[in-house]
Amino acid sequence: MQVDFYHLTLRPLARALPQIAEKVLSGGARLLVVSGDADQRAALDRTLWTYSPGSFLPHGCAGDGGEAIQPVLIAGDTAAANGARMVAIVDGLWRDEALTFDRAFHLFDEEQVGAARAAWRGLADREGVERRYWKQTERGWEQAA
Template identity: 70%
Template structure:
């Protein structure tokens, strides 16, 4: 199980998330995007339809259709009604339920750095978890820092 911590400093979530979602779907995977914030889920729903002029990333909010059929599902918790093996946590609040996936992406900004550090330390006790920390360089590119 792999957990990737992404510290959002230069690139906003609105640019980073669609790239990961598109990559997962292009490789035949399913993705669960988790945020406890209703407004953020609605905003991400709009974003995933419009992030690029030529994009098409099929998705839905949990409970608004056939959840099981969705390659990308937006949800308030880490219960994968779409059978996803990949989970993205976008509200900065780590959930241990993410450990039930093959890979987790944990996005956080400076306001949530304390919580991210606690999650990082807490995952050190899980031998089956490979942790990676990604930060942005001066050019805005992601670099693995740990």
């Protein structure tokens, strides 16, 4: 199980998440996007429709129906109604349920650094968990740990 920590320093979530979702989909996988904040979920729904004029990211929101067919599903919890094996936690609050997926993306900003560090330390001794830390640079994402 792999957990990738993405520290958002130069670009906001609205720019980073679509890039991750595109890579997941291009690999033939599905993605569950988790946020406990209803306003953030609604904003991400709009973002995935409009982030780039030349792109289309098929997605839906939990509770709107048709969850099982959505390549990207935005939800308030880690119940992957779309059968996703990858999860993106975007509200900065680590959930151990993410460890039931094949891969987890934990995205956090400066306000959430303390909680992300605690999650990083908490996963250090977990058997079968590989942690990676990604930081933003002018050239894009670089693995730092």
